[in-house]
Amino acid sequence: MPNLRKDAELDLLEDALGKITTHTDWLPFLDKVSGLFDCYAYAAEYLDDGFATGRFTGPAHAEAFRDxxxxxxxxAGVTAFKYLLELAEPDAVYVVHQGHISKLDAPGISLTSGNEVSSQSAIISITRNSSGLTMIFGLLFDDASPVETASAETVLAFSKVAKILETCFGAITNIDMLKRQSRIQRAFANHCAVPSVIINRQRRVMAEHENGLSVLADLDVGLVAGGKLQIRNRELEMLLSDMPSAPSSAKAPHKTGQNQDAKSDSSLSRSGFCLRDRSGNLNRVTIEAVSGDTHDPWVLLRVCQPANIPEAVETILQEELGLSLSEAHLARSLAETGSVSATTDLLNITRNTMKTHLRRIFDKTAVRTQLELVQLVYRLSGLV
Incomplete structure (x- = not known):
């Protein structure tokens, strides 16, 4: 195994500090390491559930290393990958030989007989950050004995390269954290005066505003489990699935709340849907993409309390469905209040007048019930 000369170490350090500035520049660096050690150098980033982020070296590289x-x-059936992800110590060095991973307690001490040669062995270390991400770095050798793989010279050289990568990984992680905080602040400042939640592609909760998670839970829209938003509403699941680069469900299918249909009037629109809370108040849940890093798309969920149905809906009801001005206003008011009594009080009309207007509206719109009329107004509210 070659030793890492000082000039080669400085060359790698220069590459790390001067060229590895994004999430896509690591493969040439690893190719250079492979040439220096006459091996295959791998480095990949994984979430705590084993999902490869694809950053730094791309998904194909990460999947090959994971395989x-x-x-x-x-x-006891625990794979080396699972062990490294969940139990390995960041400052330790590990050796894979003959399909088994072991911690290297002291450089130069072989794991098995020194004369034994396997088809492929590896020396590995890990780095973790506060966001739950694990970077695994390793050198894979063909036809190398454990004595060669775990020699003092190899471990020392490997540790130097691992330290360079750890430093670079830490710097980029800190930069990402600052960028993420900036994106959160911009998103909330530009869009939010209401309960809101930001999630990423894996539906991990990035931030909340004005008790957004509690409001979503009260509406039986979603609950947080293990830091991820578990969707309990079919409309929201459909909207998320239809979005470009949508946050994907880690488990399918998601449950819908058992009493969701019984307690809510909801209807899918282009950007959200309406439903009622336990008190009967109308709420509108909207989703939109947060501009920023396209590699890690975020989605902003907002809950408007109470939901305001645009006045332009009345114009659509008049021009497209032939309702009169008073009929269109009544239909919109009914959708906002959710009850006949509240609507009659709001408009200062009698129940008989209300019933007369509703019969005319039913004839013109082909809806048959008050619920269908409310759902029609909800759908139209997504068109304005």
Missing amino acids: FLSSASYH
């Missing part, structure tokens, strides 16, 4: 680590074992 190799998953083919090796720790003990």
Whole structure:
């Protein structure tokens, strides 16, 4: 195994500090490491559930590395990949040999017989950050004995390269954290005066505003489990699935709340849907993409309390469905209040007048019930 010369170490450090400034520049660096060690150098970032983020080296590279680590074992059916992800120590060095991973307690001490040669062995270390991301770095050797793989020279050289990557990974992580905080502040400042939640592609909750998570839970729209938003509403699930680069469900299908249909009047629109809370108040849940990093798309969920149905809906009811001015105003008012008595009080009309208007509206719109009329108004509110 070659030792890492000082000039080669400085060259790698220069590459790390001067060229590795984004999430896509690591493959040339790893190619250079592979040439220096006559091996295959791998580095990939994973979430705590084993999902490869695809940053730094791309999804294909990360999946190939994961496949190799998953083919090796720790003990009792635990794969080397799972062990590194959940139990490994960031400052330790690990060796994979003959399909088994072990912690290297002291440089130069072999794991098995020094004369034994396997088809492929590896030396590995990990780095974790506060966001739950794990970077696994490893050198894979063909036809190398454990003595060669775990020699003092190899471990020392490997540790130097790992330290360079750890420094770079930490710097980029800190930059990402600052960018993420900036995106959150911009999103809330530009869009939010209401309960809101921001989630990423894996539906991990990035931030909330004005008790947004509690409001979503009260509406039986979604609950947080393990830091992720578990969707309990079919309309929201459909809207998220239809969005470009939509946050994908980690588990399918999601449950819909058992009493969702019984307690809510809801209707899908282009940007959201309306439903009623336990007190009967109308709420509108909207979603929109948060501008920023396209590699990690975010979605902003907002809850408007109470929901305001645009006055332009009345114009559509008049021009497209032939309702009179008073009929269109009554239909919109009924959708906002949710009850006949509240609507008659709001408009200062009698129940008989209300019933007369409703019969005319039913004839012109082909709806048959008050609920269908309210749902029609909800749908139209998504067109204005």
